[in-house]
Amino acid sequence: MLKHRVAIRCCGLWGLFALVGSLSVSDGFSQTGQKTNAKQAPKKTVIDWAAEEAKAAAQLLTRLQADFVKEDINGNKHLEKSELLAWLGLARGPELLQKFDKDGDGKLSKEEFAEWAAGYAAAAAKEYVEDLREAEAELERLQQAYAKAAAQAKQQQQQALSQQRNRVNQLRNGPIDNRMRNRMRQR
Numbered sequence: 001m002l003k004h005r006v007a008i009r010c011c012g013l014w015g016l017f018a019l020v021g022s023l024s025v026s027d028g029f030s031q032t033g034q035k036t037n038a039k040q041a042p043k044k045t046v047i048d049w050a051a052e053e054a055k056a057a058a059q060l061l062t063r064l065q066a067d068f069v070k071e072d073i074n075g076n077k078h079l080e081k082s083e084l085l086a087w088l089g090l091a092r093g094p095e096l097l098q099k100f101d102k103d104g105d106g107k108l109s110k111e112e113f114a115e116w117a118a119g120y121a122a123a124a125a126k127e128y129v130e131d132l133r134e135a136e137a138e139l140e141r142l143q144q145a146y147a148k149a150a151a152q153a154k155q156q157q158q159q160a161l162s163q164q165r166n167r168v169n170q171l172r173n174g175p176i177d178n179r180m181r182n183r184m185r186q187r
Contacts, residue, residue, distance in 0.1 A: 044136075049129055049133065052129050052132065053125045053126060053128070054125070056125035056129065057125035060121040060124055060125060061117055061118060061121040065114075065117065067087075068113050071084075071086075073086075078109050078110070079107060080107040081093065081106055084108070096108070096116060099116070100113070100115060100116045
């Protein structure tokens with residue numbers, strides 16, 4: 001089983017999060033139990049993509065919850081304006097506080113943060129899965145193009161071999177007398 005490391009950009013807040021998505025490329029059997037080409041993974045269903053999205057959202061949500069604890073410098077279970085500014089910068093910190101500070105106390109409680117993080121993780125996971133689907137579709141297209149080019153090259157090689165075999169057979173089976181006479185005339 002091959003594992004591909006896939007990075008997604010999460011709205012510029014923390015740069016790149018590395019989410020690991022496992023793509024089985026060489027299982028050898030489709031979901032119906034039929035033997036498949038070992039180089040091609042079975043097609044993912046809508047359920048597979050939904051599971052991939054849920055997995056990515058859960059991973060990101062876990063990461064965000066850990067970040068909340070890490071960024072809560074004074075340990076009061078709230079992210080204050082100064083902590084948000086230090087963590088997210090001038091552009092994002094106040095925006096997040098303004099949007100999700102429901103009680104207006106100037107800081108984000110764990111519940112307020114969880115509301116934002118859940119929506120953010122869902123949106124980022126959706127973007128991640130869309131990017132992953134596009135990348136897998138492009139990979140499939142490239143594999144098909146490669147297979148087509150390889151088949152064409154093989155056919156051309158077979159034609160060239162066949163032509164050369166015919167030439168060798170003509171030389172071997174042609175009357176030697178005619179060839180010898182032609183050579184003697186040329187000398």
